[in-house]
Amino acid sequence: MSTQVGHGQQPDSSERTHAMLGERICHHRWQNGVQLWACPRPGRSVSMHLSVAAGALHRQIPGLELPAGTAHFLEHRLFEKQDGDLSARFAALGADIDAETGYTHTSFTCAVQPDAVDPSLRLMARLVQESHFPTEAVEREREIIQREIELYEDHLEWVAFHAATRALYANQPIAEDIAGTAQTLCSIDAETLNQAHTHLYGPDRIQLIIVGPVDNKQTLDLVGELFGSTVSCLNTNLTRPEPAKVVPRRIETSLAVSRPRLWLGVGAASPWDKPHKAMQRELHLEWVLDILLGGASPFFSQHYESALIDAESFGSEIYVDEPFSFCLIGGDTDDPQRLGETLRATLIDSQTPDQIRADVDRARRRAYGELVSSFEDDDSVREFIETAALRSCHPFDLVDLYLETDAEDLIATWDLTIRDREVAWAVVGPHVENRSGD
Known part of the structure; x- marks a missing residue:
């Protein structure tokens, strides 16, 4: 687990309104680095987004080079906790939760009814803060991801995009599949996922965005309770991904x-x-x-x-x-x-x-x-x-x-x-x- 509970802190806050758009955006940043962007506006549902600076190109952590596909594998495994699959709990709240791993971030997004914001946000906190990687579940997930990769091998958009990145960047990490390969997946085990989660999911790497009919003060207090009082168990100021060098072919x-x-x-x-x-x-x-x-x-x-x-x-x-x-x-x-x-x-x-x-x-x-x-x-x-x-x-x-x-x-x-x-x-x-x- 990458975080532990600390003493609550009041965030640095600012608020700006854009006259031409008629929109108000509130920004809050806690001392542990967690950021919240809230845009209160009329509507029937609330769009919530949590982004973690943990992507496919974050491969270097202290003492370990993560295999290609680790960030994506971790995204898959975060939904299963000791007391069950969080996806089912989101669904029970009427919230469809989507997750996506990119080159530099992993994101979790859901749309909920206003009265489900509190329980849904609590689930999102558990999603990124708790780690549970039993060996048998990791083995099962490896097979699922391998089948996912195979399905995309005949998908034109996927094949063309990765051909283009390989043509631009040759054998650099950006040219590798975000999901990894059959070979790299075999190198990802429970300990790899634990290490990746510990180093990449600290509070200083988290941003939340909440848009819809919410009260800014209530949202601020809830996010502060769930995220603003966590502290990293270690220094997560990691080496940044190496700049990609263009080698056109x-x-x-x-x-x-x-x-x-x-x-x-x-x-x-x-x-x-x-x-x-x-x-x-x-x-x-x-x-x-x-x-x-x-x-x-x-x-x-x-x-x-x-x-x-x-x-x-x-x-x-x-x-x-x-x-x-x-x-x-x-x-x-x-x-x-x-x-x-x-x-x-x-x-x-x-x-x-x-x-x-x-x-x-x-x-x-x-x-x-x-x-x-x-x-x-x-x-x-x-x-x-x-x-x-x-x-x-x-x-x-x-x-x-x-x-x-x-x-x-x-x-x-x-x-x-x-x-x-x-x-x-x-x-x-x-x-x-x-x-x-x-």
């Missing part, structure tokens, strides 16, 4: 699909040392790629009409986190080589700055309109808060970025992260030979 993977899938990957050093820069990078890349390749762009119109791309699958994904910063661009196409060459030419076109200057206001209106619309839904508000909170920023600072960003900001980001960058190629298709190379 081409990977081709055979898969029985109707049309090939192409991802072009473009990576750059992460700006994580300055949290606002990470938010700026992600927002700027979204706007740049919308202007150059989005539905309103000349590129999209021309190549949709020629059937080089299709509207359903074509697009981009952007990932900016502490150890990495990259974007994937592409979709399904009958001619991956031609699409890749056309995309590359568009991304480095010398006329890009002029195109950005001409279209930045439209991109801003579209993005800001989507942002405002997202505040109609509690889950979207929670995701928005999470985006900023995990970057050590206030969510309303992200709102301000939408209004402050100008064309020259976008051009600078394009110049730094896309222009003159080598690209990685990942092609997945029915008549493709499995190969990788420079």
Whole structure:
């Protein structure tokens, strides 16, 4: 167990209201490092989210290198306690609990009725604070995860994404499956899980987000009772994941699909040392790629009409986190080589700055309109808060970025992260030979 009960402490608290959005966000941070973001607002249900800075890339703990897949394995096993499976208790409260392991965080999310907030939050506290890893249960879970991995081996989205990360980062940890492999799973036992839980689930690594019809004072007191008085049994200030080094190459993977899938990957050093820069990078890349390749762009119109791309699958994904910063661009196409060459030419076109200057206001209106619309839904508000909170920023600072960003900001980001960058190629298709190379 990674925590023990200590003396209660009053948190440092702040409250901000955004005039244009009409939303209020309260932030509380206890001395043990636990943080709470609360957004009280009318509604029928409450969206609750708990995030732990324990992801697939957290592999180094004192005296032990964790096998690939440990964080995901731990997420699975946390639901079973000595007195039974917590999933059934969440269900009895009418709460569907979802869990997800990412590269740098593991998260637990559920939506509950207002009168079930107290018992549901108590279950979430037990979920992350208590450890129970009997050997026979660990063996059983290993088989379940192995079957889960096998199911995804024929899943186009999964295969294409991992082909793209391997093409960008070669044999580095970010290119490995978050769930691990059959070989690494065999190296994960009860002691491995205990060590990972002890070092990675300390209170200083926990953030909670609660959105919906809740009373801020009552929520503050409850979180303080459950999380604010816990203290870590050891120093959890661990070595950060090593920055991923971009080593672009081409990977081709055979898969029985109707049309090939192409991802072009473009990576750059992460700006994580300055949290606002990470938010700026992600927002700027979204706007740049919308202007150059989005539905309103000349590129999209021309190549949709020629059937080089299709509207359903074509697009981009952007990932900016502490150890990495990259974007994937592409979709399904009958001619991956031609699409890749056309995309590359568009991304480095010398006329890009002029195109950005001409279209930045439209991109801003579209993005800001989507942002405002997202505040109609509690889950979207929670995701928005999470985006900023995990970057050590206030969510309303992200709102301000939408209004402050100008064309020259976008051009600078394009110049730094896309222009003159080598690209990685990942092609997945029915008549493709499995190969990788420079």
